[in-house]
Amino acid sequence: MSSSTDSPTLTTETTQLSPQPDTETAKPTKKITLKSSDNQIFEVEESVAMEFATVKSFFEDSPSSTDIVPLPNVTAKPLSQVIEFCKEQIKFKANPDEAQKKKYNAEFLTEKSDKDLVDMIPVANYLEIKDLLDVLNQAVADRIENKSVEYVRNFFGIDNDFTAEEEAALRREHAWAYEGVDED
């Protein structure tokens, strides 16, 4: 079902069905092993790993390379989602199709929970995946648009550290901004 490349080691990420047997997949591809901070091992194709500018520059700096690339501070869940996204982007690079790419990106984002999105941002930032960071930032901005202050606090899990008086004063200063926000 999947490509004909030999992959003897276990991969912890859920490998997606990769239906198109195009020329790319026929070549034996080099794999790179990433290790998340919670000790999960991810085997990804080199082309995918090279989407991560951080990993790429690591290999450029020390071509002799290591067996496993540790990613401190990056946990498995957001990392697997980031890998999933980058895998698709590689396909779009090989066969540019803006409409399909837009569609995929939109679906990828809408099916993610608020927490998933927020958790992926520092990972995309750390790995320096600019395209992903851009779509994540925009998606988060879209989700907090026209929401109440309390909603935004909950969204990001932020505690209110203003005193009641300070908060009242802030609201007075721009009373118009607090009217007519979304209910939820």
Place this chain on the structure above:
Amino acid sequence: MNWLKSFKMEIRMDFMNWPDQHPSLKILGSLEDPADLVRVSSVCRSWRHFVIANGLCKRLCLRIFPHFLRVDCVIEPSCGIEKPSEFGCSKFVEWETLKREHKTYAFLAQGCLSFPLRECILDAISASSTDNYPVESIRNTLQLGDNSEGRAS
């Protein structure tokens, strides 16, 4: 070890780390309604500082209304232009300016986005930047007091 060198970004990671630090500039910079920015600036102290320090209301206002690029500085009728070196602390003055800009540009963007005001204020600004500078400069024709509560006076 080379590895440590290439992972100096851990610091940046902290900066982005929710929820105790700042939201990214990109996220808040993508908001297109001044009301969103104002509400976001009252989420917590660090967010307020972030919005003001980065002049996000001003940026948004200038993005929607490039006319305001001609505005030199904004003042509030009650407090005049920034107090000179009495305090001897330029950081303080700078911060006060940023706070004032946050407040004023939020009003301005909001005011200009509401229809009847839009032409009225933009006309005034075009007019004020034509002749007789500085007596008829924007500074003297457009004041926060004229725009209180988002309505024209």
